[in-house]
Amino acid sequence: MNYLAALWQCQEVSRASSPAGAVRQGSLRELNLAVVLRRIAAAADRPPSRADLAADTGLTRATVSAVVDDLIGGRLVTEAAPAPRTGAGRPARGLVLADDGPAGLGLEVNVDYLAACVVDLAGSVRHHTVRRADLRPVSPADALAQLGELAVRARADARRQGLTLAGTALGVPGLVGDGGLVRLAPNLGWREVDVPALLRRHLPPIRPVAGVPALVVDNEANLAALGELHAGTAGPHSFLHISGEVGIGAGIVLDDALFRGARGWSGEIGHIPVDPEGRPCRCGGQGCLEQYAGQEAVLAAAGLTGADLPADTAATRLTDLAAAGEPTALRALHDAGTALGVAIAAVVNLLDLDTVVLGGGYAPLTPWLRPPVLAEISRRVLTAAWSPVTVRPATLGPEAAVVGGAGSVVRQIIAEPIGWLAGRRTSWMGDPSSTSVLLPKGNDPPS
């Protein structure tokens, strides 16, 4: 974006909240809080000092000092241990994200497991629980009751560690509509399930933080893609993250942002037809990718199904058999990789992405899936000859969705810290003069 376009947007946005049409100067303080916090969050090698921040941001040292005091007082930032003295004078103290401030709660219902995790401001996972269970025979109410139990325990654990939960993100393997209504989760057999209403029975709401929704329900493949994005090196990143579970979902990340589509239902790669007159799918279509490369299809092709064999055990066994060179397992993975490659070739021809991340259950299978995927890309993508596509395993693996969900909560606080700092006083949104209602150090903003 060029300078004028950015200014244009400022005026557009400003006009929405103020009829005067002028750029709202009063909120520069909010901007400075966000700028400084983001620089501290982005520091790669060494915690920046106040002087480093002034040099990096172009703000005066006095402004930086005032902003840093606000951030420390609000438990968003803390001083790192002093660096060893290298010359005369007091060594500058480095600044890092606080590990006792706000945190995000991530929850997930999937076809064969439930999960909960807590991520702190620095992105560290402070709590993580997975409960394996086939959720298909369980009603949505019972599944969410079980998830509520995990959530209550995760919260208690967060509180014990001095963290304050600022919001919750819940991932489901399906299409989510307004207000967290799950319109359809074909592999769970859910239709029109009001997830927030059911979860609320088992999980008391947290005190709200301005700018952070108390509960967001999202497609698990979207949250997993966000997890992968946050786990990566500095951007900008554009990639396709494929979550290979019983269903196959994808998150499309373009220039560091999740692309959600017109109604938030993008990424249904599992229902791309790879053999249009082929096997019938649970969605009502035919020849969908899921029927050739979904977890159940692969395990069946490898002869690893049966009532006595839980899916996670079977998946581990598949990896072992493939590592041992067992021909049936190798053929099953080759065929799945070929089907996956046909769908990925369609995506790359359409979106011109240069990176494909194999996540969820696909991550440990990447050594066997990658060769046939690359073969199909090379054969079918118009630009493949001079513009190779990287296919790599996900950094986070199966926990990407819960970690990504929890991380998306704290990312919102880093992007707009004023909501957290102002506690429950949200009047700043309408009154430019009352920005930055800061709390004294040690006070707990939203509980």
Add this chain to the structure above:
Amino acid sequence: MNYLAALWQCQEVSRASSPAGAVRQGSLRELNLAVVLRRIAAAADRPPSRADLAADTGLTRATVSAVVDDLIGGRLVTEAAPAPRTGAGRPARGLVLADDGPAGLGLEVNVDYLAACVVDLAGSVRHHTVRRADLRPVSPADALAQLGELAVRARADARRQGLTLAGTALGVPGLVGDGGLVRLAPNLGWREVDVPALLRRHLPPIRPVAGVPALVVDNEANLAALGELHAGTAGPHSFLHISGEVGIGAGIVLDDALFRGARGWSGEIGHIPVDPEGRPCRCGGQGCLEQYAGQEAVLAAAGLTGADLPADTAATRLTDLAAAGEPTALRALHDAGTALGVAIAAVVNLLDLDTVVLGGGYAPLTPWLRPPVLAEISRRVLTAAWSPVTVRPATLGPEAAVVGGAGSVVRQIIAEPIGWLAGRRTSWMGDPSSTSVLLPKGNDPPS
């Protein structure tokens, strides 16, 4: 985008050009020029008066008057005929985009035609020529020499009408790399063709306008999608525009902007596999959509090929036969529509777009293509049951790419008028105090 995010971007962008880190106040004048011009351009029913503009933008009437004077002086805006007197006092004069100011030149090389057109600031087509010819046996140098002839004539015609060409956009049915190098145009048989160098031999360059590239080479499906976007009603629009020619390309418009992909090579829908082990394609792949729904495949299936039958005549005959209910033609269109529907279902599952526009040669065939396309969407798209997809013919038809290309030139001037107004004096970019170097009325800024 919220207010803080916009402010953040201002500061980010500003810092790139100024180490001080402050929002660059000096350029608010540039912003005001753009704001007022864009409002005039967006006026739907009635040309706005200066008072209307002040009310709409939140700027003072004095500022609006000064800005409007600058825009009139620079031949971007003109006063409409006075409205009938309705009360006491002088009636307010409405303001419209000038029809004797800057214009864009659109050019296109396609497989079986060359085209040139001129579009003025208001989006009106002021010149349009199409020359039918099979370009496949012609060398790139000869094709561009012929295109140069059309371009020279278009320029002369524009000059006769008092217009000043501000830039040129050239569409090709292929993948365009940096500097206008056509990496690959499979249906033309072009590889690594330096289009600007070849065209320059036949077309003297125009005087540059700051902010508007003198020549942009782009994929024709991208330009066609822009043409469709500009021809539409007020946005925001997100849609897939499919150009059905010998090849099949697509332009993906998301929230009023073209999505180009990581390297600008998005939209190759013609090479989405619709029958992975099916017919071999010119690209080296198998079962690509083009082999089932491209112009040649459809005409062959309808029995309308032969050396004595030019493709455009055959296409017209196909429409006539279909309208008359001839069974072979109907079957050919049904099969093409089914293949197209399989590919579109993949796109909609992936991107969650709610509108598909059938453009190029597909536009007149929409009555026969739409039913099988909708049938495949309904069968294969996960969300189709509660979230219908609109499939409609393009507004512009086969001329979309040249009109879209020429229109994209004038759109850049509307977005950032300062470059045009400043003529060739581009020092304003580095010196915030010297914004708006305006020319006296009647002076011709860049020739």
